[in-house]
Amino acid sequence: MEQKSGPIGVFDSGYGGLTVFKELVKELSQYDYIYLGDNARVPYGIRSFETVYQYTLECVNHLFEKGCSLIILACNTASAKALRNIQQKDLPKGPALRRVLGVIRPTTEIIGELSKSGHVGIFATMGTVNSESYVIEANKFFPQVKVYQEACPMWVPLVENNEHHSPGADYFVKKHIEQLLQQSADIDTIILACTHYPLLMDKIREFLPPHVQLVSQGHIVAHSLADYLQRHPEIEALCSKGGRKEYFTTESVTDFNKKAAFFLGKEVGSQLLNL
Template sequence: MIGVFDSGFGGLTILSALLRELPEYDYIYLGDSARAPYGGHSKEMVLQYTREGVQNLFKRGAKIVILACNTASALALKELQKEFNSKDRNILGVVAPIAESVAAGGHERVAIIGTKGTTSSGAYDLEIKKNTEGCLIKNKACPLLVPLIEEGWSHKMETRRVLKSYLREIKNWHPDVLVPACTHYPILQKEMQRIMGRKVEVLDTGTIVAKSLKDYLARHDEYELTRGGKREFLCTDCPEHFKKWGSKFLEEKIDAVEQLI
């Protein structure tokens, strides 16, 4: 079984991409909806919350856990890999595969938008510079986007205005690629592309992560991953709300959500 952990609904965009690339596997998803978003929390709190989520997913039978949340990947991944990784289980993040894709694209001016936790961590800068030299990187925190999206306001004019305001500075910097470094942001992908224009590539981060995992599994057969196409959904608060809005992120109906106590 493959586990996917996120601070809320956003990681369902990653799960949606995984289901397209690797539909045969069993998946268990945990959204920490009671404590979302993670972007404004300290590194210590993000580490604690993510540790609890990973523990729950391993207890439920996951052999690989994907930290879909960019903030968790940036702030907690390396520490938790030291704590949990063994020969038959592993924790993977989203920062490295996305950064590798940026480097492979030969981009010269890279703009990154995300939560305060992600953009201030420097995690993307570090990973991108591991794989390429000479590119310029600009980070922009967009703290209002996740709360607006979680409230179901992704299609409201107010959200579009906030997004346009955030991207104005980025657009004036003239990047050739925009990295939406938050799992919630694919909901606004088309609007981002419209604002940035055709000359700027807005990365499809979910597909990048899914293809990276597919490649990883092809090279690692030591994990006993069940293949029955089953899906299980867990959250830490308001399961009915999670079911309603989570279905929009997943782009298919979620029939049942279990609340963890």
Template sequence: MKPSESAPIGIFDSGIGGMTVVKSVMKALPGEDIIYFGDTARVPYGTKSMDTVREYALQITDFLLKKKVKMILIACNTVAASARQEIISKANGIPVLDVVLAGAKIAAESELKYNLVGVIGTLATVGSGAYEQAIANINSNISVFSKACPLLVPLAEEGWTDNDVAKRTVEIYLEDFKQKPLDSLILGCT
């Protein structure tokens, strides 16, 4: 049965990072009700196996479907990279959107000078090649340079986003990008 127009939108992430997506949705669609599921009990997902991430994602999808959501928005890059197709199948016709396809679309359709896009994210997201595939599907002339940055999730989850430790960590991770003429850099982790 198709959900009603007044049904809520379901958004989920492995933790609190997806609240940035909720904020954007609320700004763009102020009249919509939202159910947000932040799996802070099992964060981070980026260090877990793809099978484990899929299991968690499908459990959360079941929860959202029981709440009769009209749409599911995957705000977790790791989940989008590892379980998108399974979630679409389980959603049984309910629209499923995700941050990987959205980020890839913006990067690939932007004005490009070097045809080079950078991606930073969790080990699982970077290892999946999801951004490379999504960008290639839009524009096969773009090269993607990716780097796993596993310390960013725990820093963000602890609220350590604007201090010397966070800044130095980002500087170290981005060192490899300094010699690359990037058109854009995707933060592949909310």
């Protein structure tokens, strides 16, 4: 049976993935999108591989049911802990032209071009750090680049609870900057390898040495997706065009709408998805 065209799905464990979603819409505004935030079960970063895989698969399947043929995991933890299993175990069971892509590979494909010293720092969740995904993937493309990781377990809760601008956030931000930079004095680039972390960017820059470049992933993922669609016209043909956007959350619609509007700069109307 011929597959129908549908929106591009964008998934995140909470609303941090809106940092990627915003750039996708800016770069590829002609497409329809569905954003799904699993706010009821955030944070993913402290959960086991199996749990993250099960949660992510549930949400991916819901997006497939809503007509998506292409889904972006705008969540580093899900990309690190669930993407490979979904691609290898689950996608082959369904229609041929379904794709699930992550945010780690697009970043590591250019990681060597970002740093002059070849020493790159990673701020990420505990789950992403423990997976070693950035170290492994970066080594495939740029064996000469040294990657240093720092897990920041409090950063997602700070963002999700709207405390990321508070004085209380200073301690946790300064602590992890110092611990990362202690690993190498040559780090000249730091990647925010969690889609929640760009909301902390101003706070991070307060304590970061001025010569260190801070990189968020949204524009990287958007450029990568544009290239992917150009190289895969059979997938691009299944992405409907109309500029429509829908938002789903597994928790409070009111909270999601408020936070999403703050970040996107406009009012949004989300719908509740019961898992």
